[in-house]
Amino acid sequence: xxxxxxxxxxxxxxxxxxxxxxxxxxxxxxxxxxxxxxxxxxxxxxxxxxxxxxxxxxxxxxxxxxxxxxxxxxxxxxxxxxxxxxxxxxxxxxxxxxxxxxxxxxxxxxxxxxxxxxxxxxxxxxxxxxxxxxxxxxxxxxxxxxxxxxxxxxxxxxxxxxxxxxxxxxxxxxxxxxxxxxxxxxxxxxxxxxxxxxxxxxxxxxxxxxxxxxxxxxxxxxxxxxxxxxxxxxxxxxxxxxxxxxxxxxxxxxxxxxxxxxxxxxxxxxxxxxxxxxxxxxxxxxxxxxxxxxxxxxxxxxxxxxxxxxxxxxxxxxxxxxxxxxxxxxxxxxxxxxxxxxxxxxxxxxxxxxxxxxxxxxxxxxxxxxxxxxxxxxxxxxxxxxxxxxxxxxx
Numbered sequence: 047x048x049x050x051x052x053x054x055x056x057x058x059x060x061x062x063x064x065x066x067x068x069x070x071x072x073x074x075x076x077x078x079x080x081x082x083x084x085x086x087x088x089x090x091x092x093x094x095x096x097x098x099x100x101x102x103x104x105x106x107x108x109x110x111x112x113x114x115x116x117x118x119x120x121x122x123x124x125x126x127x128x129x130x131x132x133x134x135x136x137x138x139x140x141x142x143x144x145x146x147x148x149x150x151x152x153x154x155x156x157x158x159x160x161x162x163x164x165x166x167x168x169x170x171x172x173x174x175x176x177x178x179x180x181x182x183x184x185x186x187x188x189x190x191x192x193x194x195x196x197x198x199x200x201x202x203x204x205x206x207x208x209x210x211x212x213x214x215x216x217x218x219x220x221x222x223x224x225x226x227x228x229x230x231x232x233x234x235x236x237x238x239x240x241x242x243x244x245x246x247x248x249x250x251x252x253x254x255x256x257x258x259x260x261x262x263x264x265x266x267x268x269x270x271x272x273x274x275x276x277x278x279x280x281x282x283x284x285x286x287x288x289x290x291x292x293x294x295x296x297x298x299x300x301x302x303x304x305x306x307x308x309x310x311x312x313x314x315x316x317x318x319x320x321x322x323x324x325x326x327x328x329x330x331x332x333x334x335x336x337x338x339x340x341x342x343x344x345x346x347x348x349x350x351x352x353x354x355x356x357x358x359x360x361x362x363x364x365x366x367x368x369x370x371x372x373x374x375x376x377x378x379x380x381x382x383x384x385x386x387x388x389x390x391x392x393x394x395x396x397x398x399x400x401x402x403x404x405x406x407x408x409x410x411x412x413x414x415x416x417x418x419x420x421x422x423x424x425x426x427x428x429x430x431x432x433x434x435x436x437x438x439x440x441x
């Protein structure tokens with residue numbers, strides 16, 4: 047399959063067909079090995095790079111496809127149906143791309159980097175969490191140390207997903223050694239100028255292919271690699287909403303595939319006795335209703351965020367009501383995916399419980415349980431409870 051240079055050469059519908067083909071021919075066949083060996087899905091990302099998918103969100107003015115967030119979410123949903131680990135890596139990369147795209151207007155360096163990303167198809171990772179801050183993204187202990195036109199930094203990161211495979215890492219840290227813990231910036235570090243000293247491994251229940259080990263990250267570079275915008279703005283306007291929307295989308299794809307497996311099982315049972323619908327058909331109907339609710343809430347939030355981006359009013363992202371709704375996407379999708387996959391397993395039965403069958407849902411169920419732990423849901427509900435007091439009722 048030849049790789050298109052830009053989206054101008056094909057329609058978005060055709061691009062979706064390309065991604066489905068990659069899912070069927072490359073992503074799904076490797077999914078078992080990626081999961082079993084807890085390894086990076088190199089087959090998939092080799093093909094993604096050939097098809098310029100790593101620059102899909104880069105605007106056309108920099109040579110990218112210029113896809114919208116709505117379209118990026120659709121790609122994540124499709125990939126989630128073939129391998130959740132592969133989809134998660136793709137989604138996390140797009141989050142970092144969005145953080146650059148949305149906040150590069152005053153930086154010649156980052157605008158040039160986007161053009162280079164299109165050409166080289168760099169894979170971007172992130173180091174946001176840190177030992178000693180309890181998972182609080184708005185607090186950093188490490189600081190970027192600037193000396194003239196150059197910087198150094200060191201961070202103890204308990205998780206850097208696919209850090210070994212990435213080409214660049216976006217690191218969150220304090221603006222300076224004397225800055226407050228909440229006065230943060232993002233620094234784009236080149237892996238060629240970075241060392242990763244292992245802190246912990248990644249032998250987990252699910253999402254094993256994300257290879258989210260912990261490292262002590264040490265790096266240096268030019269001060270132009272420090273994002274001009276405060277991390278507080280990047281988080282509120284880009285990282286927080288995009289993360290929850292692309293994660294929710296890939297979890298939706300995972301749930302959809304589980305429902306498809308359940309539907310195939312019900313069809314097989316119906317063929318054995320065409321005169322009497324199996325009782326599992328009723329369970330399938332109930333399951334499809336839950337999937338419908340999951341999709342509806344996600345689509346509504348994607349549309350709202352896309353509208354805010356299109357309007358170009360950055361003040362709109364400071365609305366507590368919007369933040370709560372974005373958090374609700376993560377909360378509901380991460381919990382509904384478990385409900386849906388578990389119910390699908392009940393329908394499929396023992397063939398879904400086995401690891402070595404075409405209808406296996408073992409990887410689905412293990413990956414589904416990881417969703418609520420990615421930024422723990424209790425922490426998110428705690429933030430929501432505080433904002434609920436201050437939010438204005440809709441008029």
